[in-house]
Amino acid sequence: MENVKIxxxxxxxPAIIKFxxxxxxxxxxxxxxxxxxxxxxxxxxxQLFYLPFVxxxxxxxxxxxxxxxxxxxxxxxxxxxxxxxxxxxxxxGIIITPDAKSKKxxxxxxxxxTPNPSVMKFVANKKLVTNSFEFTSIxxxxxxxxxxxxxxxxxxxxxxxDENYISITKxxxxxxxxxxxxxxxxxxxxxxxxxxxxxxxxxxxxxxxxQQLDDTFEALDDTSKEIINILEEYVxxxxxxxxxxxxxxxxxxxxxxxxxxxxxxxxxxxSSTFTLKNGIENMLKEMLKGKVETVEAING
Numbered sequence: 001m002e003n004v005k006i007x008x009x010x011x012x013x014p015a016i017i018k019f020x021x022x023x024x025x026x027x028x029x030x031x032x033x034x035x036x037x038x039x040x041x042x043x044x045x046x047q048l049f050y051l052p053f054v055x056x057x058x059x060x061x062x063x064x065x066x067x068x069x070x071x072x073x074x075x076x077x078x079x080x081x082x083x084x085x086x087x088x089x090x091x092x093g094i095i096i097t098p099d100a101k102s103k104k105x106x107x108x109x110x111x112x113x114t115p116n117p118s119v120m121k122f123v124a125n126k127k128l129v130t131n132s133f134e135f136t137s138i139x140x141x142x143x144x145x146x147x148x149x150x151x152x153x154x155x156x157x158x159x160x161x162d163e164n165y166i167s168i169t170k171x172x173x174x175x176x177x178x179x180x181x182x183x184x185x186x187x188x189x190x191x192x193x194x195x196x197x198x199x200x201x202x203x204x205x206x207x208x209x210x211q212q213l214d215d216t217f218e219a220l221d222d223t224s225k226e227i228i229n230i231l232e233e234y235v236x237x238x239x240x241x242x243x244x245x246x247x248x249x250x251x252x253x254x255x256x257x258x259x260x261x262x263x264x265x266x267x268x269x270x271s272s273t274f275t276l277k278n279g280i281e282n283m284l285k286e287m288l289k290g291k292v293e294t295v296e297a298i299n300g
Contacts (some may be wrong), residue, residue: 005210008078011065015143017074019085020063022130022210023203025095026184027194030060041100043259044088053077059096061127109188111180114167118157118267120176122187123165129196130160131208132245134263137285143202146190153186155179160245160264161197167243167264223291224251227258230287235280239266245282246280256293258284267299 009018031042034056039045045057048066054069064085068074089095112121133144136158141147146166147159155174160167166187170179191197202210207216217225228248239246244266249259260280262269282293 004086004089004213006082008082009063013067014074015070016065016067017078017081018063018065019082021089022062024062024130025062025064025089026059027196029096029194031096031100033057033059043094043097043099043252044085047083047093047151048085048087051077060297064214065208069206081144107188107192109191111184112165112243113176114265114269116169116242116244116265116267119167119169119171119243119269120180121165121167121182121264121265122184124187124191125164126162126191128191129161129163131203131213132160132247132263133206134158134200134245134267135209141152143199143205144197145195146187146197149190150186153179153183158267160243160267162240162245163226164265165243169264169267182241188230221251221253223253223288224248226283226288227251227292230284231260231280234283244269253291258292258295259298260295261298267278 005022007020007022009020011018031045033039033042033045035045036049039049039057042057042059045059045062048054048057048064053068053072054066055069058065058067066081094290109122112123114121128265133147135141135147135151138148138151141151141159144159144161146160148234150156150159150168155170156168157171158169160169165239168183173179187300204212207213215229220228232244235246240270244262244264246266247261247263249261251258281292284292284295
């Protein structure tokens, strides 16, 4: 299993810092501890309470949030705390014991239309995955129990997951008016019951761990790296808001052609060709003058 990496994230409250992991720490459950006695079912939280400035510990999904007393500033201690948490988890320390009772946080899921009439985006109030995953058949979905269950519904054609949402592509035999409520309730109930969205080995098997992605990136030529960085910064946030994803596949320096994979709502979308030609292609030609001439898309 990949080593857990902890990133420090500031919050709107200067007394609280989030220590975010690149994998899930709890099974979509939340736990709040106000003192070391309350933390008896969390050895990690107990260890953190030995730090004299720790006032409250909150563990949920893929992060640990800590509220501090005013005796220190986070900038003076946050790196040491992140290192302590990372070391504890990677040495197989217990985060939450099986008998711990989670703080019940109601799960909400709402449906959002996308530019692709065949795709609906279902957005949850919880983080679901730490990376994007697309499944186009029930065989393809063997690493996702949730996607496998969704494919048992006869109108589900493809499933795309990213961060806190799931985009579902339907077959034409069904209308969204007839199936949206059923899908929304199914996804909400599945998450609320704490069932596995992905198998623990999914990221490793699908070459999606942070280390695997970093290694793939470092092996690329400089222009390909520049293209990926541009897509990440300028393109992906926009297409993610529409329930889709654009993934770099290759760059040919001789033909100056970039190939990208369209996923989720972008795949098969009537407006994706326009977006590619008038948006992404022009952007890459402008930002990488003389290096890019054409962008070709492949549906995921």
